[in-house]
Amino acid sequence: MPDHTPLELERFLPYRLSILSNRISQAIAREYQERFDLSMTEWRVIAVLARFDGDGLSAREVAERTEMDKVAVSRALARLVAAKRVARRTHDGDKRRSVLLLSAKGWKIHDVVAPLARTHEREMLARLDVEERRMLTRILDKLAPV
Amino acid sequence: MPDHTPLELERFLPYRLSILSNRISQAIAREYQERFDLSMTEWRVIAVLARFDGDGLSAREVAERTEMDKVAVSRALARLVAAKRVARRTHDGDKRRSVLLLSAKGWKIHDVVAPLARTHEREMLARLDVEERRMLTRILDKLAPV
DNA sequence: TTACAATAGTTTCGTTTGAAACCATTTGCA
DNA sequence: TGCAAATGGTTTCAAACGAAACTATTGTAA
Numbered sequence: 456m457p458d459h460t461p462l463e464l465e466r467f468l469p470y471r472l473s474i475l476s477n478r479i480s481q482a483i484a485r486e487y488q489e490r491f492d493l494s495m496t497e498w499r500v501i502a503v504l505a506r507f508d509g510d511g512l513s514a515r516e517v518a519e520r521t522e523m524d525k526v527a528v529s530r531a532l533a534r535l536v537a538a539k540r541v542a543r544r545t546h547d548g549d550k551r552r553s554v555l556l557l558s559a560k561g562w563k564i565h566d567v568v569a570p571l572a573r574t575h576e577r578e579m580l581a582r583l584d585v586e587e588r589r590m591l592t593r594i595l596d597k598l599a600p601v
Numbered sequence: 602m603p604d605h606t607p608l609e610l611e612r613f614l615p616y617r618l619s620i621l622s623n624r625i626s627q628a629i630a631r632e633y634q635e636r637f638d639l640s641m642t643e644w645r646v647i648a649v650l651a652r653f654d655g656d657g658l659s660a661r662e663v664a665e666r667t668e669m670d671k672v673a674v675s676r677a678l679a680r681l682v683a684a685k686r687v688a689r690r691t692h693d694g695d696k697r698r699s700v701l702l703l704s705a706k707g708w709k710i711h712d713v714v715a716p717l718a719r720t721h722e723r724e725m726l727a728r729l730d731v732e733e734r735r736m737l738t739r740i741l742d743k744l745a746p747v
Numbered sequence: 748t749t750a751c752a753a754t755a756g757t758t759t760c761g762t763t764t765g766a767a768a769c770c771a772t773t774t775g776c777a
Numbered sequence: 778t779g780c781a782a783a784t785g786g787t788t789t790c791a792a793a794c795g796a797a798a799c800t801a802t803t804g805t806a807a
Contacts, residue, residue, distance in 0.1 A: 459708065461652040462715040464645060464667065465747050468722050468737070469625045474668055475745035476622035479615045494763095499610060506607040515785060521610065522620055526765065529787055551772050551785040562605065569608040576614050582743050590736040591614070597728050599621040601611050640793090660756060672795065675757060697755040697802045751805085758799070764792085774783070 483575055491564060492538075496523060496531040498568060504541065504557045505565045511554035513546065540564060629721055637710060638684075642669060642677040644714060650687065650703045651711045657700035659692070686710060 464470050480495065487493045493501075499521040504512060507520065518528040532555065535541040540561040546552035557565065580588055610616050626641065633639045639647075649666040650658060658666075664674040678701065681687040686707040692698035703711065726734055 457708065457712045458716075459651065459654075459712060460715065461654070461711075462648045462718055463652060464648050467718065468725060468741075469622075469629060469718075470645070471741045471745060472618070472622045473626050475741060476615075476618045478745060480619050483615060499616070502608045502610050505605065506609060508605075508607075513785075524765070525786070526788090527763095529785095530763090533787085546785095549773070549785085553786075562603065565607075566603045566605060569606065570604075572608055572613065572615075579614060579744065583740060587736060587740050587743070590733060591740055594729060594733050594737055594740075595614075595617045595621060597733070598725065599617060599624065642793095661754085670795070671756070672758090673793090675755095676793085679757090692755095695755085695803070699756075749807090751807105753802105753804070755802080756800090759797085761794105761796095763794070766791095767789085769788070770786090772784080772786105775781090777778105777780090 479575075479579065483572070486571075487568065491568065493564065493568070494531065494534075496521075496527050497535055497540075499523065500528065500531045500535060501540065501557065501561055501565050502569070502572075504555055504561070505569070508557065511544070511556045513552045514555065515552075517555065535561070625721075625725065629718070632717075633714065637714065639710065639714070640677065640680075642667075642673050643681055643686075645669065646674065646677045646681060647686065647703065647707055647711050648715070648718075650701055650707070651715070654703065657690070657702045659698045660701065661698075663701065681707070 484495045487495065487498055500517055503517050503520040507516075512520075514528050514532060515525065517532075518525045521528065523531075532541060532543065532553075536543050538560070539558055542556045542558045544554045544556075546554050583591065630641045633641065633644055645667040646663055649663050653662075653666065660671065660674050660678060663678075664671045667674065669677075678687060678689065678699075682689050684706070685704055688702045688704050688707075690700045690702075692700050729737065
């Protein structure tokens, strides 16, 4: 006799995680889209370029830092460069590589969106108590180490 | 002078959550696809039909239980019915509604995949200690209540 | 009854996505 | 050297997705 023990989807962790993550991402993505004509992937590229603002990252480095694949990065960059939010040059010693830097426009977006993002995070954390917050980070460190 | 305080993506919770959830979902989805020619959405439909195996759910009820939108459910059902994994009749008193039940084939898939899913969950939880596990559920309850 | 609103579900259409193929350049090494 | 393999990045193609439009049926209320 076959075991029909049903899976309770609403208690299944990968499912719950996916629902939660999608809800949050969608809400944020929608806001960025409407207010700044900015996709989630584009925002991640901007965030990384702002964070590592030395003498310019390559597209590959951006892909690594954002955990996105190179196709997604390439497309995000195409739009960002077209909108003059990112400046793209070619690397001096290696003509394959591009050298990416935020433009003034890009920085302007960053300086508005970054605080907004932090607000989103705060609102999310506001629903947890101190211990839960500490644990959430610890759990993420264990499950998805950088 | 503008505030360039950069957002540290790798510490930003919505981002980390999205990375974690995507990694897990992708790994699982890939396995279901390869081994059973089954998409994530189709599996969710099967799981719900197995769980609420009374006198048949409607597509709308499936959409509610899976938190997917009706278009996704409609498409998943089209494939499942074509593969004879789900039986679809029309509701007696309401010709708009469909009445959905797992077929023998559908149950067979379920009885293999459900334990497999539980194994995935166990493997994920194995990386956490008892307290972290308890907390994870509590956090999810608070952040994404059913 | 009739007509208008609401509901169940599908189809359409434009967009997003990812894998694989691709081009150009650079690296490694026989 | 010179040639195959590796690397950076873009393009192509097919599948997946969501919003909105659509069909069919049922509910409601004058």
